[in-house]
Amino acid sequence: MNYFVTGASGFIGRRLVEKLLQRPDATVYYLILERELPMVAALSQRWGEAAARTIPIIGDLTQPCLGVAEADRARLKGNIRHLFHLAAIYDLKASAEIQEKVNIQGTRNTVAFAEAIEAGCFHQTSSIAAAGLYEGVFREDMFEEAEDLENPYYRTKHESEGIVRRECSRPWRIYRPGAVVGDSRTGEMDKIDGPYYFFKLIQKLRNLLPPWMPMIGIEGGRLNLVPVNFIVDAMNHIAHLDGLDGQCFHLVDPNPHRIGDILNIFARAAHAPEMSLRVNALMFAFVPQVIRTGLAHFKPARRMRDQILKDLGMPADVMRFVNYPTRFDCRETLKALKGAGIAVPPLESYACKLWDYWERHLDPDLFIDRSLSGAVKNKVVLITGASAGIGKAAAIKIAEAGAKPLLVARTEEKLLGTRREIEARGGAAFIYTADVADPASCEALVQRVIAEHGGADILINNAGRSIRRAIENSLDRFHDYERTMQLNYFGALRLIMGFIPSMLKKKHGHVINISSIGVLSNAPRFSAYVSSKAALDAFARCAVAEFSDSGIEFTTINMPLVRTEMIAPTKIYEHVPTLSPEEAADLIVQAIIYKPERIATRTGIFAQVLHAVAPKLYAVIMNTAFRLFPESTAAKGQPGDSPEPSLEQISFAQFTRGIYW
Numbered sequence: 001m002n003y004f005v006t007g008a009s010g011f012i013g014r015r016l017v018e019k020l021l022q023r024p025d026a027t028v029y030y031l032i033l034e035r036e037l038p039m040v041a042a043l044s045q046r047w048g049e050a051a052a053r054t055i056p057i058i059g060d061l062t063q064p065c066l067g068v069a070e071a072d073r074a075r076l077k078g079n080i081r082h083l084f085h086l087a088a089i090y091d092l093k094a095s096a097e098i099q100e101k102v103n104i105q106g107t108r109n110t111v112a113f114a115e116a117i118e119a120g121c122f123h124q125t126s127s128i129a130a131a132g133l134y135e136g137v138f139r140e141d142m143f144e145e146a147e148d149l150e151n152p153y154y155r156t157k158h159e160s161e162g163i164v165r166r167e168c169s170r171p172w173r174i175y176r177p178g179a180v181v182g183d184s185r186t187g188e189m190d191k192i193d194g195p196y197y198f199f200k201l202i203q204k205l206r207n208l209l210p211p212w213m214p215m216i217g218i219e220g221g222r223l224n225l226v227p228v229n230f231i232v233d234a235m236n237h238i239a240h241l242d243g244l245d246g247q248c249f250h251l252v253d254p255n256p257h258r259i260g261d262i263l264n265i266f267a268r269a270a271h272a273p274e275m276s277l278r279v280n281a282l283m284f285a286f287v288p289q290v291i292r293t294g295l296a297h298f299k300p301a302r303r304m305r306d307q308i309l310k311d312l313g314m315p316a317d318v319m320r321f322v323n324y325p326t327r328f329d330c331r332e333t334l335k336a337l338k339g340a341g342i343a344v345p346p347l348e349s350y351a352c353k354l355w356d357y358w359e360r361h362l363d364p365d366l367f368i369d370r371s372l373s374g375a376v377k378n379k380v381v382l383i384t385g386a387s388a389g390i391g392k393a394a395a396i397k398i399a400e401a402g403a404k405p406l407l408v409a410r411t412e413e414k415l416l417g418t419r420r421e422i423e424a425r426g427g428a429a430f431i432y433t434a435d436v437a438d439p440a441s442c443e444a445l446v447q448r449v450i451a452e453h454g455g456a457d458i459l460i461n462n463a464g465r466s467i468r469r470a471i472e473n474s475l476d477r478f479h480d481y482e483r484t485m486q487l488n489y490f491g492a493l494r495l496i497m498g499f500i501p502s503m504l505k506k507k508h509g510h511v512i513n514i515s516s517i518g519v520l521s522n523a524p525r526f527s528a529y530v531s532s533k534a535a536l537d538a539f540a541r542c543a544v545a546e547f548s549d550s551g552i553e554f555t556t557i558n559m560p561l562v563r564t565e566m567i568a569p570t571k572i573y574e575h576v577p578t579l580s581p582e583e584a585a586d587l588i589v590q591a592i593i594y595k596p597e598r599i600a601t602r603t604g605i606f607a608q609v610l611h612a613v614a615p616k617l618y619a620v621i622m623n624t625a626f627r628l629f630p631e632s633t634a635a636k637g638q639p640g641d642s643p644e645p646s647l648e649q650i651s652f653a654q655f656t657r658g659i660y661w
Contacts (some may be wrong), residue, residue: 006061006110006117007087011190012125012180014046015232016084021050029076030593031066031087032056061087061106066113077118082239083119083170084108096152103156104163111168122172123162123239128224128252129157130176131326133396139329140176140248173238173244177231178252178328178659179226184350185229187357192364195225195262199270199358202263206272217275219260220325224252226344233342234333241336250330251612252421253344259322262347269352270359316381375593376403382449382456383407385463385494386435387414388458390514390562393585394420394460398592399427406449406456407431409463436463437483443453446498455502458510460588461492461536468531470626480528486530493539500552507551510589513540517560521605522618524626544597556598559584 003020007013014604020026031042032408037056044051058179107124114122131138133148136553143165149155150500162173182189205215234251238244257265359540381398385391387409399405406427407415422429434445436526449456465487467480474480496511503509515537518530540554556611562584587599611618
């Protein structure tokens with residue numbers, strides 16, 4: 001028995017061919033674009049030894065008579081018992097133009113081809129989308145009754161089915177699958193579609209909350225999900241039964257779940273919190289149309305909606321499924337399948353397989369380049385304070401990743417040392433001597449970088465000054481506050497504002513500010529340092545609000561205690577946990593790759609939360625620590641070394657690891 005299949009390389013098509021080949025007398029001809037001929041080997045491998053009974057036919061769905069050569073048409077004429085038309089666009093995100101070209105014109109061309117080769121029975125793979133958004137039960141003998149076909153996907157699926165009904169003189173059968181999901185036995189799926197659009201939301205909830213946490217969700221319409229192996233088995237069986245020409249078959253679940261139940265089934269499969277309290281989405285229908293229309297045209301609301309959908313990888317049209325209004329009668333399908341042992345398995349029995357396959361093979365995060373090289377290769381990265389410590393360690397990592405690092409510091413000799421280390425590792429770097437605390441030096445640096453490199457793609461404000469001295473010992477040292485502010489805040493600000501114009505022109509840029517955990521913990525004895533860093537943090541928060549639509553990102557790193565020259569004078573830091581410069585540089589790498597608004601340790605975040613919830617209690621704790629750790633002899637202006645720290649001091653510092661004392 002000879003078959004002809006369009007879409008044989010597709011998700012359903014390759015499985016249908018595999019099923020047809022189980023008949024020992026089957027020979028399958030299948031349409032393939034000339035540029036897709038390299039796929040033949042992979043398809044043959046999938047079909048195994050039976051692939052010897054498959055014959056690729058070069059053609060094009062969008063061409064008259066499928067673009068099949070006259071010699072091939074002559075060879076096929078009168079020799080094809082069943083023609084299966086599966087090639088189509090099944091994608092809500094596809095443009096209306098491509099859907100019309102493939103779904104409508106492609107079907108018309110396939111029908112004409114079937115007429116030309118005098119095919120036996122024409123099998124059209126349609127979709128439940130052909131019913132549009134029909135309110136109520138849509139039977140298998142209904143077609144013209146479809147409603148709300150404005151969406152290109154619904155409209156083109158409806159029209160392509162109409163072409164078969166009106167223009168095909170060959171015997172025909174139509175199959176309307178529900179929303180096709182992966183194989184119920186293996187979970188295998190080829191793309192994100194239908195319910196898979198909600199998987200990223202479920203994953204985010206799982207990563208954020210424990211599974212026992214009750215969630216508020218939605219209760220909407222019923223979504224009809226069917227695994228691909230059911231579709232293939234049902235089509236193969238019905239296609240070979242006698243007396244069913246001219247009929248349509250709903251390949252659907254007779255007992256579909258509501259969307260709230262579906263989300264909870266997949267939440268259980270993902271070990272994510274379930275939506276225990278559900279609000280019926282139909283309640284939103286009572287909102288006056290004028291208000292809904294107003295919100296739809298309110299730019300801030302539209303931007304927030306678009307950003308949320310973008311973060312979750314959802315097309316806007318998928319939200320229409322929340323209140324999906326159509327139920328599908330499938331009595332003719334059930335009658336045809338009776339006694340064949342072919343039925344839709346319960347979603348609960350294979351949801352875990354779908355989830356597992358998606359997370360291992362389809363999760364969009366798997367295909368994002370998370371390497372530093374992917375983020376910085378050939379980009380200009382300016383690093384202040386690059387002659388030692390965190391800046392030097394970060395510069396080496398960034399140079400190794402293929403960036404063009406611009407190393408900035410006051411001392412040329414030290415910068416040359418950093419560059420030599422970079423060159424010894426096979427990288428390259430440019431050095432610029434500048435004092436970021438000096439306005440004229442900053443201005444000259446910005447002008448040179450713009451003239452020589454066109455600006456900076458990534459600006460890392462790392463240079464900083466720290467002073468450990470209690471306020472009562474600083475009453476006559478106002479210049480301490482001026483010095484820290486001049487470098488830590490005004491210096492960083494001059495560079496940011498100097499490079500912003502070129503970033504705006506290029507529509508991309510990233511500013512990374514090395515701040516301090518002290519901003520979160522309100523560290524005593526560091527009022528001058530923390531105040532300057534807090535000012536920079538506040539500026540970055542304001543800048544994010546202004547530049548979020550301009551392609552410029554801002555990241556603040558509330559850096560914990562790092563083992564650098566800056567902390568060397570304080571002897572207690574020799575006995576407490578600290579980050580190495582290389583570990584601190586890894587936080588900068590994380591900032592470059594992921595571009596978060598903030599990076600902070602859990603200790604720092606806990607300190608900030610505790611201060612917000614119980615400020616009086618927090619003040620007592622910090623004051624106790626302030627009294628526990630004495631002023632250094634240098635801060636008091638006295639000669640000699642500070643005494644060795646006590647066991648109590650060391651224990652407390654270790655308990656509050658990363659915080660400055």
